Amino acid sequence: MTGLIHQVLMYDNEKDILDTVVPFLQEGLSAGEAVLTVGTAPNLSCLRQALGTDSDSVEFADSASWYIQPTRTINNYSSFIAENATARIRVVAEPGWETGTPAQISEWTRYESIINQAFADVSASVLCLYDRRTTDPELLDGALRTHPQLVEYACARCNGAYLDPATVNARVDRDPLPAPPPGAVRLPIDDDDLSALRSFISGHARHHGMSRPRVNDLLVAATEVATNAIRHGRRPISCQMWREDDDLIVDVTDAGRWLPDPLPGFVPPDPSSLSGFGLWGVRMLCALVQLRTGPGGTTVRLHIPCR
The missing domain is CATH 3.30.565.10 (Histidine kinase-like ATPase, C-terminal domain)
Incomplete structure (x- = not known):
């Protein structure tokens, strides 16, 4: 496989994660891919335990330090790709954000869309995780619009809600910025x-x-x-x-x-x-x-x- 495969899983419980993410990671390890998992501390612990000794072959990173702001996050992934230039890449990515200001939500939605363009030619499979129970509906809607594939019940399918990056960028930038306050x-x-x-x-x-x-x-x-x-x-x-x-x-x-x-x-x-x-x-x-x-x-x- 060549090129980027960008999927999203919106989960409701720990079982959703284990049923989908563990086989996804094990498939990458069996294929000799460079495997990275970025997630919240509880979910990283859960995955380490489920993978057992296989976890030694996975690189883990905490969402809190990985997803500080979009450009730094893209830089983090670019560095991981460069460090594993000869291997196919497999990533489980849980952003860890659940809410934010309208501007922050728009920029993180743009970030997810940019991934499709910035890494289009990278040989990689990326599965993004969103907790449906606690994440702002606007972020969930953004995730639906920025992932070409949707994973449900451990099966991937084409996502009819997906929009191309140019359309997402235009939507983010179409509204004028709020005017500076009188005290500026x-x-x-x-x-x-x-x-x-x-x-x-x-x-x-x-x-x-x-x-x-x-x-x-x-x-x-x-x-x-x-x-x-x-x-x-x-x-x-x-x-x-x-x-x-x-x-x-x-x-x-x-x-x-x-x-x-x-x-x-x-x-x-x-x-x-x-x-x-x-x-x-x-x-x-x-x-x-x-x-x-x-x-x-x-x-x-x-x-x-x-x-």
Whole structure:
């Protein structure tokens, strides 16, 4: 088999997992594939016990550290694929998220869709697990729209609800971003050296109690986005900042309009290339990056935890 097989199992109990996942893993081990299981701690323990000595041949990872944000997760899988370049890949993946803000749900849905495009040519079988009892219905709906195959009663079938990545991307990005709140602070970006911008961001970040490492991450990300706006956008360019729950939000807006590539900054760039690292690096540093572009201009919105 060549190419990606991307399946989803929505389970209701431990038996659903054991009946489907254990044979799936054992099939991969028998075929000499590189096998990875990412899951919640209780389910990893359950699978280790069910596999017995076969578990020694499986690499296990905890969802809590693997699924921090979409770009880092794609980077984790890219690294595993690179480390096992000569083998077929078999993955059981339980994201571990059960709820989130509308923006977070949209981005994780986009992530599941991106997998189909980013790893389309990778020889791999991936089975994603969602707990139907505790997961937000919006996330379950997103999972249905982003997996070409649906597994029920240990049998896989074509998923009629599946949508291609271009359609999912368009749906995620079709709604405008919420307007900044009245209390947001604003700075016009007039100087190309961006020293005023860095002072503006660092001062407000410290005011909101952001730790020094977080401030440094935010400065690198915001500087990259502002530099892109200066080089490729149109003036006027501005930056706005505000606090939203535990995150600090930074908007960089310009009057230009551009057509990003289908996977803007989600996939690790080719190490031999001299381009493509900017937006990918920004996504790696931030909890969430939202991008909107159209006749009214382009906005890149950065979310980064205060602590």
